[in-house]
Amino acid sequence: MMDFKINLQLFAGEKTEKATPRRREEARKKGQVAKSNELITVTVLTLSLLALQSWIPAMMRAFNELFRQVFTYTRSDLTLEKTANLIIEVIITMAKMAGPVLLIALAAGYAANVLQIGFLFTTEPLKFDLKRLSPVRGLQRIFSKRAVAELIKSLLKICLVGYIAFSFLNTQLPNFVVLMGLPIAASLKTIGSISFAASWRVMAVLFILAAADYGYQVYEYEQSLKMSKQEIKEEYKTIEGDPFLKAKIKERQRQLATRRMMQEVPKATVVITNPTHIAVALKYENEMSAPLVVAKGQDLIASRIREVAAANQVAVVENKSLAWLLFKRVEIGMHIPADLYKAVAEVIAYVYRLKKRV
Numbered sequence: 093m094m095d096f097k098i099n100l101q102l103f104a105g106e107k108t109e110k111a112t113p114r115r116r117e118e119a120r121k122k123g124q125v126a127k128s129n130e131l132i133t134v135t136v137l138t139l140s141l142l143a144l145q146s147w148i149p150a151m152m153r154a155f156n157e158l159f160r161q162v163f164t165y166t167r168s169d170l171t172l173e174k175t176a177n178l179i180i181e182v183i184i185t186m187a188k189m190a191g192p193v194l195l196i197a198l199a200a201g202y203a204a205n206v207l208q209i210g211f212l213f214t215t216e217p218l219k220f221d222l223k224r225l226s227p228v229r230g231l232q233r234i235f236s237k238r239a240v241a242e243l244i245k246s247l248l249k250i251c252l253v254g255y256i257a258f259s260f261l262n263t264q265l266p267n268f269v270v271l272m273g274l275p276i277a278a279s280l281k282t283i284g285s286i287s288f289a290a291s292w293r294v295m296a297v298l299f300i301l302a303a304a305d306y307g308y309q310v311y312e313y314e315q316s317l318k319m320s321k322q323e324i325k326e327e328y329k330t331i332e333g334d335p336f337l338k339a340k341i342k343e344r345q346r347q348l349a350t351r352r353m354m355q356e357v358p359k360a361t362v363v364i365t366n367p368t369h370i371a372v373a374l375k376y377e378n379e380m381s382a383p384l385v386v387a388k389g390q391d392l393i394a395s396r397i398r399e400v401a402a403a404n405q406v407a408v409v410e411n412k413s414l415a416w417l418l419f420k421r422v423e424i425g426m427h428i429p430a431d432l433y434k435a436v437a438e439v440i441a442y443v444y445r446l447k448k449r450v
Contacts, residue, residue, distance in 0.1 A: 109324055111317035119317060125209040126313035128306035130245075134298045135204040136197050141295065143196040145288055151189045158185045208306075238312065245305060252297050260290045350393065353424060356386040357397055358404035362443045365408060366415035371397040373406070374418075374428070376440055382427040383436050388419055407443040414439065 111119075119125070162178065264286050271279045319327075357363070360373035361383070371394035373387035387397055401408050414435050422428055428436055 107318040107320050107323075109319045109321060111314070111319055112324065112327060114327060115317055115319060120212065121214060123212070123214045124313075124316075125212065126310045127205070127208050128302060128309045130298075130302040130305040131208065132201055132204040134295065134302040136200045138295050138299070139200040140193055140197040141288070141291055143193045147189075147192055148284065154185055154189050158182065241308070245301070249298070249301055252301070253294050256293050256297050257290055260293055261286070350389075353387040353389075354396065354400055357400040358406065360386050360401065360406050362439055363397060363401040363406055363408045364415045364418060364439060365394065365398065365410050366412040367410040368394070370394055370415045370419045371401075372415055372418040372422075373397055373401065374436065374440070380427075382430075382433065383440065384427055385418065385422045385424055388422075388424060390419075407446060409439050409442065411435075411439060 158181075161181070267282060267286065271282060274282065356375070357373050359375055361376045363371055363373045365371045370390055371388065372385060374383045375386045376383040389397055398408055400406075414432070417432060418428065418436075421432075
């Protein structure tokens with residue numbers, strides 16, 4: 093039989109993990125966000141079309157008034173000053189007619205951007221980068237998966253829009269035939285109604301395509317941000333620090349704390365043990381409100397506390413239950429609780445009697 097061995101290191105570089113918040117924040121700072129330009133375009137076209145449909149009666153009145161004023165002038169009236177005033181008036185009228193629609197289109201584009209990605213201002217995409225001039229990278233972009241998807245999307249959009257517009261206009265052919273017998277105003281109104289009806293049908297199709305494109309853009313964005321397990325480990329090290337170094341620092345801190353604690357053992361009044369696993373050193377002086385725990389430990393540290401106590405002639409008393417209670421309930425540098433006063437007082441009294449006897 094063949095012996096197959098799988099080297100898990102081969103998969104360490106695969107981008108299979110979701111992006112971390114830090115990775116997402118860095119991508120956003122660079123201007124890399126999930127955004128559908130199709131959705132922006134459809135929003136602008138829809139609101140512009142709606143504004144245009146509502147504003148057309150006012151535009152027609154403004155046109156009528158403008159042409160009425162223009163045709164009141166005769167050749168002899170068109171002096172240089174009057175011609176300049178007429179041009180200015182035409183410009184102002186055109187601005188009044190087109191201004192509201194353009195402002196609505198501008199606001200729609202801004203709103204569509206903000207609703208997708210929030211407020212974002214970055215100059216990162218504007219920075220000069222020689223890599224963007226590379227022909228190889230240009231060819232990679234042209235023949236990339238994204239470029240193919242954009243091509244398919246454009247072809248699908250052209251076919252659907254063309255089919256919807258042609259199908260609707262084909263049903264309106266009888267209305268076009270009778271236009272020749274109608275007055276100009278009625279003909280224009282009929283053409284406008286048919287045009288807007290066709291436009292709204294096209295907008296509905298474009299909106300469906302834009303929604304699908306937005307979903308695709310979000311999917312592509314999430315895929316592009318995916319990280320490998322190794323990248324997540326490196327990021328964790330960058331944020332939290334090297335775990336090995338942190339462990340070394342904690343070990344050093346424990347050593348310093350133990351050393352300081354051992355320096356307090358010779359000043360203790362008594363060391364209470366249980367007898368080998370736990371040791372608690374207590375200090376009591378007349379001005380103290382209650383005995384103070386100056387050192388405690390288990391196993392090796394407990395053994396070291398007993399050794400230091402014996403070397404400095406500090407009394408060591410065995411009391412299993414009291415040693416355990418003190419170890420569990422009282423931290424170093426804290427006074428003992430009131431419910432242990434009696435038990436500790438008996439131990440300290442015993443130590444005082446022992447010292448007097450000695």
